[in-house]
Amino acid sequence: MNANSETLQAADGTPLKKKLQQSLFRNKLRAFGLVSPLLIFLIFLFVLPIILLLWQGVYDTRFSNLMPETSNILEDWDGVSEPTEEMYAALVIDLVNARKNKTIGKVATRVNRELSGTRSLFTSSAKKAAKLKPPFKKSLKKLKKKWSKIETWQAMKVSSNVFTIGYIAASLDYKLNADGSISLQDEKRRIHVKLFIRTLEISLIVTIASLLLGYPIAYLMASLPLRTSNLLLILVLLPFWTSLLVRTTAWIAMLQGEGVMNDLFVIFGFAEDDDRFSLIYNKTGVLIAMTHILLPFMVLPIYSVMKTISPSYVRAAKSLGATNWTAFWRVYVPQTIPGIGAGAILVFILAIGYYITPALVGGQDGQMISNFIDFHMRKSLNWNLAAAMGLVLLVIVLFLFWIYDRVVGIDNMKLG
């Protein structure tokens, strides 16, 4: 008996196992080829930009690139001792160059984030830096008193860190000090932790509210005859197809002080004409509008799960002596858990990053963390802080997802 007779062979003499692998590999390649456009698209236009942006939350080369001499010398400074003449000399060289290269504004903006008032200190000193004579420690101090303050140097030291946890600390209401320690932000400026908590709170309430409102609708749709349920389905989908902006502004018209709801309350005597309810431009408005907008994301997964549940289970339960309620609660509801799970996580994740609706109807106590990320992207131009806040939000969402997986199980989710 030789080796050949043991292994099966294909028609062309190659071992069958190898041939099978070849053909499977070709299949895999073809499948990969089919998804590769989407994959490449996602990597380059979704994953990569997100990573690059989040990277900015911990990586900031602005000061060290534009003020190289000062950054070098600051690395060896302990952050508390009196700044030396060499440090002042390095600073003057950098100021002159930054002025020449028109980068002084970027430097000033960066340091001003750490210490208010340094912006004009940098821009005005840079204008005169070329004319300064040594010893620079004396001449700079003479030019502007603030150069003698240790806080100015500490702000520069913090700015010169290339890899920094400063922004992440800032997005959690802490601040990074020159000696590398971290301390709580001044009480008057603490805001982010509160916003993260409020964002989670709003998302949770919206999720629970859409579940309470959506479950009966889904149940009704699943139990009605097809024609009626289709009509209901269209009613659910109709707002879904309407622009988010239109729906939000419609809620403004409904809920505002002189709006439809308040007019009705006054007519029916629930409210005085000059003391109407504030239903919009606050958290209440955000909760109402967001629940309405996100409701279809709850209804549809639950409905699609309910449709597949055979009525015979509930009938069987009843025939075995269960009351209506027991049959519903012990037999029917557990079968809808995959739909509830899918709907809840969909609504929650969408809600946590919600932006337009709170921006329009949030007023002062309905703002969410995404509104502040937007603020730092568009208004204050502090992209690093925006990125750090995004990073924190992402970590929170992933953590919640992990908990969800432990409690409910991701496999136990059905999207349709």
Place this chain on the structure above:
Amino acid sequence: MKLKSLIIGVAGAALFASAASAGSITAVSWGGAYTKSQIEAYHKPWTAATGHQVVSEDYGGGLAEIKSQVEAGNVTWDIVDLELSDAVRGCDEGLLEEIDASILPPGADGTPAADDFIPNSVVDCAVGNIVWSTIFAYDFEKMPNGPKTMADFFDLEKFPGKRGMRKGPKPNLEMALMADGVPADYVYIVLSTEEGVDRAFAKLDTIKDSVVWWEAGAQPPQLLADGEVAMTTAYNGRIFNAVAAEGKPFTIVWDGQVYDLDLWAIPKGAKNKDLAMEFLVFSTATEQLAAQASWISYGPTRLSSAALVSSYHNQPDLKMAPHMPTDPANFKNAIQNDYAWWADNQDELNERFNAWLAN
């Protein structure tokens, strides 16, 4: 059939070619009545005079879009209407092209440009076109004996009702201090101290629960019209427009106004930089600035334009001068927004304002 499509094709190509040779720029501004005033006063005359097209785009202010365009190396905007603080900051950060002030022509009355433009309106990277102001306004049909001073705006007992205010520390802190009795000249001196900022926030605290915050310039007239607020701070041109064009019964209170400048600036690396520069020079000439003032009540930045400003474009009886922020009667208690002070302090004050708002 074939011949017809061929003719259409050739004609289309010819049209396209002529449009391309004539050139076009993208001008970006704040939208609404304000952009309309620029289209009427700048864009249309420029197209008529040179054949170049102006594509108008709206934005909400700030440097974010310019920053991302410049940093991505794909600048699609050619000229942008910026607030003074942003124009100076954008220049410092290298986001804007420098403008040689010597290319600006003298005023129509022969005054050299350097003397014709009001202070701060020609900076390294931008040339001013209007003076605008943040004022407060109310509906006189609902409040016949309306407020007269900035202090009245903060007086909830004398004038009950909701207040509309811009969501942000600027210029609410200034207004709060003026309402608290700080003379206009001392506002920024007081604000430069820790106690001064505390004092401004304490004054804001007194009306905090009654404030509806707005963000876009179009919101305050709407809030007033809907009766959502009894009075609101607003940009004066928006209130004027609601009165002149829509017949709304609003009155402006000029006491304690905080005025500011808007300027044209060209983003660094703009594709049609030269054309944009031509447009900038054209639109900041005496006649154009004066023409704009017949569409909206923002003051021209050239002194020589004042003589040419007469009445609202379609209402000869409606004289524009009394509606300008710079009119002597309106100017008694006014301060100019201090862009340098804000550049230094806005990071901290924005944070503090947001924290104050959320608490």
